[in-house]
Amino acid sequence: MKSQDIDQVTGIEKEAFYPLTIGTSFTIQLRNKYSRYLVIETRPESAMSAQLSMVAGLFGIIRNLFIKSPSEAVNIAGYVGIWFQGSEGHISEIAVKKRFRGKGLGELLLIGAIRISISNGLQMMGLEVRASNVQAQKLYQKYYFQENGIRKGYYSNDKEDAVIMATELIHSNDYQRKFLDRQRQYLDSGKQLNINI
Numbered sequence: 001m002k003s004q005d006i007d008q009v010t011g012i013e014k015e016a017f018y019p020l021t022i023g024t025s026f027t028i029q030l031r032n033k034y035s036r037y038l039v040i041e042t043r044p045e046s047a048m049s050a051q052l053s054m055v056a057g058l059f060g061i062i063r064n065l066f067i068k069s070p071s072e073a074v075n076i077a078g079y080v081g082i083w084f085q086g087s088e089g090h091i092s093e094i095a096v097k098k099r100f101r102g103k104g105l106g107e108l109l110l111i112g113a114i115r116i117s118i119s120n121g122l123q124m125m126g127l128e129v130r131a132s133n134v135q136a137q138k139l140y141q142k143y144y145f146q147e148n149g150i151r152k153g154y155y156s157n158d159k160e161d162a163v164i165m166a167t168e169l170i171h172s173n174d175y176q177r178k179f180l181d182r183q184r185q186y187l188d189s190g191k192q193l194n195i196n197i
């Protein structure tokens with residue numbers, strides 16, 4: 001994510017968590033050396049045809065390779081935040097624009113988040129998710145996050161419980177094998193896996 005993405009990402013956050021206002025200060029997050037935010041970029045023409053060219057860009061270096069003219073401005077289809085909390089890569093937020101859901105982009109973001117955690121030497125991944133958010137829980141389970149406990153009344157607006165989920169050690173042979181298998185299946189299903197971090 002770059003500062004120029006903030007308006008679009010803020011819009012995605014508003015849409016994804018409505019009627020709640022999360023109000024993340026992405027400006028602060030981008031300056032935080034213990035956090036990383038990845039985005040999915042789509043070019044307008046690919047967005048229209050739903051053929052998504054995806055880039056999870058940390059510093060946006062790749063961006064200039066894709067933008068050929070101002071009219072080819074990038075659209076952001078989703079984002080994920082990862083906080084480096086000790087040895088844990090903590091997923092702070094993940095969201096895909098409504099009209100792009102169900103096409104594998106949430107999965108792509110999660111793959112990017114796990115990869116960046118692995119490459120930064122973190123040991124495991126963790127997160128909290130609303131007890132009612134079955135879609136997100138299924139996504140995490142697909143990447144071998146397991147339920148580790150419940151935080152009672154965690155969400156301040158309505159006191160819903162949070163399910164705590166975490167992976168095993170992400171550098172273990174077992175996890176690496178399973179993670180690679182999942183990425184292979186993703187590619188085999190005809191989706192693109194262009195991740196630049």
Ligand SMILES: CC(C)(COP(=O)(O)OP(=O)(O)OC[C@H]1O[C@@H](n2cnc3c(N)ncnc32)[C@H](O)[C@@H]1OP(=O)(O)O)[C@@H](O)C(=O)NCCC(=O)NCCS
Nearest residue numbers: 016094095096101102103104105106107129135136138139
């Ligand atoms: C959760 C979210 C990011 C998933 O994004 P997405 O692009 O629609 O998900 P994908 O198409 O990549 O699906 C990947 C996996 O997620 C799970 N999943 C996604 N949508 C699902 C649904 N409607 N029902 C059940 N499982 C679902 C499945 O395991 C799916 O794998 P499969 O296709 O093999 O079944 C998206 O629904 C979203 O932005 N939700 C609002 C924000 C939010 O709740 N974030 C999580 C906060 S913790």
